[in-house]
Amino acid sequence: MSRLRPEAGILPPVSSPIAQQASFGERLRALRQARKMTLQQASKETGVAQSTLSKMENNQLSPTFNLMQKLALGLGIDMPQLFAPVHEARISGRRSVTKKQQGREHLTATYEHELLATELDSKRMVPFKSRVRARHLDEFGGWVRHEGEELLLVLEGDVLVYTEEYEPLPLSEGDSTYFDSTMGHAVVSVSKDDALVLWVCVAQ
The missing domain is CATH 1.10.260.40 (lambda repressor-like DNA-binding domains)
Structure with a gap:
């Protein structure tokens, strides 16, 4: 590819x-x-x-x-x-709750991201939900690629996960995949409606 x-x-x-x-x-x-x-x-x-x-x-x-x-x-x-104010207080036993559809929104040409737990700084993980609007790989201007590793869990619909090193991977509701984020990747919806997925990214 x-x-x-x-x-x-x-x-x-x-x-x-x-x-x-x-x-x-x-x-x-x-x-x-x-x-x-x-x-x-x-x-x-x-x-x-x-x-x-x-x-x-x-x-x-x-x-x-x-x-x-x-x-x-x-x-x-x-x-x-x-996207959110920095909280200077560092208290052990931290907790964050994000109510449904109350996360910080961020739009791109291919995804509608909803960032979760944005009020906590210095997190080891970056969790967010995405409404997958893309239907074809060529809708992306290029591979998404960054440091770290990530988990992708399909919450609604069906998707096709494209990566540089593997054949396209079909995933349905409840399916997940974990992969190296430095490998170019992109996700498209193959459902009638936009698919909804959860990402959890960890920087190395």
Whole structure:
């Protein structure tokens, strides 16, 4: 299977409900400035092009999972902190509850992500649900690829999991797969309606 270019997406207009809920660009700029970093310095620390950082801060570009992970690692934060306020208190026995459809939403061209437990920082896992809108592999601008490992569990519908090293894997409701996230991957729905899946990602 041929190598594909990295995926990118455009954020919804500022007037949309998602944009009104939270500005990713403002959050990213605040995190960078809190560390007294210029765009050039942030680019060096994160490995993300300066022009890409500028577009994200101005809400002109929606970050892919790979970009979010680079930003989190470079800024020394947990990925959900890119979308929610950082809580400084560190208390043992932490717990987080996310009510149905109350997670932080993040849209891409192929998925509708719902980030879970966003109020907790420094988590070892990044859990989120995704409504899979894509129906064909060519709808992706490229492979999704990032550090770590992940679990995918199908909650509703049927999906086809594409990976660089294996044949396409069909999964139905209740099925799951665990794989190396550095291997290019993409998931499409093969149901009449969009499938719903749960991801749990762990950075290494």
